[in-house]
Amino acid sequence: MKPPLFKSLQFRLPSLVLLGVIPTTIMAIAVSSSHASKIIHQDYLDNLALKGQSLHDTIDRWRQMNVLALKNLTQQPDIISLDPQKQKPILEAMVNNYEYIYLAHTLDLQGLNIARSDNKTPQNYSDSNWFKAAKAGEEITFQTLIEPTSEKSSLCLATPISQQKTIAGVASICTLLEELARQIGDVTFGQTGYGFIVNERGYLLTHPNADLISEDELIDYSAYPPVANLLAGNDGYYPFTDTEGVEWVSHGMRLSNGWGVLILQQKSEALLQEKEFHSLAAIVAGIAIVAVGILTWLLTSRLINSLN
Secondary structure, three states: OOOOOOOOOOHHHHHHHHHHHHHHHHHHHHHHHHHHHHHHHHHHHHHHHHEEEEEEHHHHHHHHHHHHHHHHHHHHHHOOOHHHHHHHHHHHHHHHHHOOOEEEEEEOOOEEEEOOOOOOOOEEOOOOHHHHHHOOOOOEEEEEEEOOOOOOEEEEEEEEEEEEEEEEEEEEEEEHHHHHHHHHHOOOEEEOOEEEEEEEOEEEEHHHHHHHHHOOOEEEOOOHHHHHHHHHHOEEEEEEEEOOEEEEEEEEOOOOOOOEEEEEEEEHHHOOHHHHHHHHHHHHHHHHHHHHHHHHHHHHHHHHHHHH
């Protein structure tokens, strides 16, 4: 009487082989997958940090360039003279040389315009924080505000004008935030990744969404989780979930003047490569097990036929 298939040598021998192969294969692939996942995950975080560093360096170069331009302006004898007739051509030339600057002007210690690069009526800026700080001797002051001249979101830089080491006036230049964003360039990558910059209080300076920085009001991002985390003094990586339940991975860093640079991407896209690797590893493991099973079955069949 012929024994049942599951008791036959043709069935038992491949089964024994597979019982030895399957756990070993699964364990080997699990260990290699875990190691590879860590490498892929760290590589992604490193790339996120590199994008953040690149944006950080770009805005820092822009900031230093304009600080230097403003300081050079206040070193010119005709600016130091506080003579409006001598100052105006220099202010006009500065706006012409730096096309993103829409206003360069000087002020006396009462906050009244001495000279302006445009032909508008002199204004009183005594209530502006940038004027107060420069008048008090602050070397460089940055302020994000709705500037009266443009009536749009602007960034103004100010520095004192000194005569014989005594503060005699203030010089300032202003640019629209949308122009600042154009100078820095949009930072986007993948389907969901992007970068943006906030000032020391968490107000947007640049953002890929132009609507957020071209309006006649400042956008307060201080409550946005990665911004709040950065303003709390926490640089580096920060995972969070937005109000719609979407998970994100972010990286933030601060400039020396307090501005924040943030890069973020949805977690699902960030870990897509890792998921694809796991799927591929599972497919390879399955194919390997099936191939070993079939090969063992065929070899066993030939062996048994020879014995018979």
